[in-house]
Amino acid sequence: MSIYLGVNIDHIATLREARGTTYPSPLEAALICEKSGADSITLHLREDRRHILDKDVEEIKVALKTKMNLEMAATDEMIKIA
Numbered sequence: 001m002s003i004y005l006g007v008n009i010d011h012i013a014t015l016r017e018a019r020g021t022t023y024p025s026p027l028e029a030a031l032i033c034e035k036s037g038a039d040s041i042t043l044h045l046r047e048d049r050r051h052i053l054d055k056d057v058e059e060i061k062v063a064l065k066t067k068m069n070l071e072m073a074a075t076d077e078m079i080k081i082a
Helices: 010-019 026-035 054-063 076-081
Strands: 006-008 040-044 067-071
Touching: 010 026, 010 040, 026 040, 026 054, 040 054, 054 067
Parallel strands: 006 040, 040 067
Antiparallel strands: none
């Protein structure tokens, strides 16, 4: 039996948005997790873009070598992004 580690980075974006800054970076966090052995990175793109932003999804999708688990509503807009 294999055990896999998936890391959710939503709270990194929550801190960034609460501070009104550009840091901490969800991309940097995802890459640190991946380098540290994570098998997948989870992020939740909300319709109101409260935490994770479209830009985060695009940057992480391009940079990751491992799997990305994208949580989102089943709306036409979100399905186009996925």
